[in-house]
Amino acid sequence: QVQLKETGPGLVQPTQTLSITCTVSGFSLTSYYMQWVRQTPGKGLEWMGFIRSGGSTEYNSEFKSRLSISRDTSKNQVFLKMNSLKTEDTGVYYCARDLQDWGQGVMVTVSS
Amino acid sequence: DVLMTQTPVSLPVSLGGQVSISCRSSQSLVHSDGNTYLHWYLQKPGQSPQLLIYRVSNRFSGVPDRFSGSGSGTDFTLKISRVEPEDLGVYYCLQSTHFPLTFGSGTKLEIK
Numbered sequence: 440q441v442q443l444k445e446t447g448p449g450l451v452q453p454t455q456t457l458s459i460t461c462t463v464s465g466f467s468l469t470s471y472y473m474q475w476v477r478q479t480p481g482k483g484l485e486w487m488g489f490i491r492s493g494g495s496t497e498y499n500s501e502f503k504s505r506l507s508i509s510r511d512t513s514k515n516q517v518f519l520k521m522n523s524l525k526t527e528d529t530g531v532y533y534c535a536r537d538l539q540d541w542g543q544g545v546m547v548t549v550s551s
Numbered sequence: 552d553v554l555m556t557q558t559p560v561s562l563p564v565s566l567g568g569q570v571s572i573s574c575r576s577s578q579s580l581v582h583s584d585g586n587t588y589l590h591w592y593l594q595k596p597g598q599s600p601q602l603l604i605y606r607v608s609n610r611f612s613g614v615p616d617r618f619s620g621s622g623s624g625t626d627f628t629l630k631i632s633r634v635e636p637e638d639l640g641v642y643y644c645l646q647s648t649h650f651p652l653t654f655g656s657g658t659k660l661e662i663k
Contacts, residue, residue: 538590539611
């Protein structure tokens with residue numbers, strides 16, 4: 440059974456770095472693209488980027504300068520790191536397998 | 552970026568009725584490989600988006616045949632017939648032909 444679960448800090452201060460982990464089961468990260476999508480009150484659903492089955496990455500230029508996606512295949516985990524956070528980055532962050540199967544999402548609030 | 556325009560924003564419907572949602576893109580979604588990467592999602596309250604239709608007209612696994620997708624180029628439609636209570640929520644279109652991937656702003660299906 441395919442499962443994806445995001446875990447993150449919940450609350451992050453402005454200018455700090457956000458780190459979210461997506462832990463998966465039921466499939467291999469080397470066989471699928473893993474995507475990150477966020478949903479914010481201001482912009483709705485936004486595609487952030489993905490890591491391909493082979494390990495290369497593609498980012499939305501909107502985030503490119505401050506976003507990093509990586510993975511640890513031995514731990515079945517995919518990571519999102521985004522720095523220089525602003526209040527507008529408040530929202531729910533999702534990981535998704537090929538944009539077919541999605542995690543439940545993790546709520547992130549950027550506030551001092 | 553490709554702008555995805557969904558109409559209407561809100562769609563009142565009677566249970567058992569039929570509705571159509573429109574999604575228009577600011578440029579053609581025909582990929583150089585000949586495929587059209589336009590997909591439809593439903594986000595039920597408190598849940599992550601779930602894939603309904605991929606590549607214009609293909610129902611995802613487990614999606615009832617009450618849902619159908621059509622269109623080409625820049626103009627696409629999702630039709631829902633015999634609406635059931637479980638169909639209520641917000642519908643989004645997504646294009647993955649061009650980078651960055653972009654979502655429509657959503658259509659909320661609600662009971663009349």
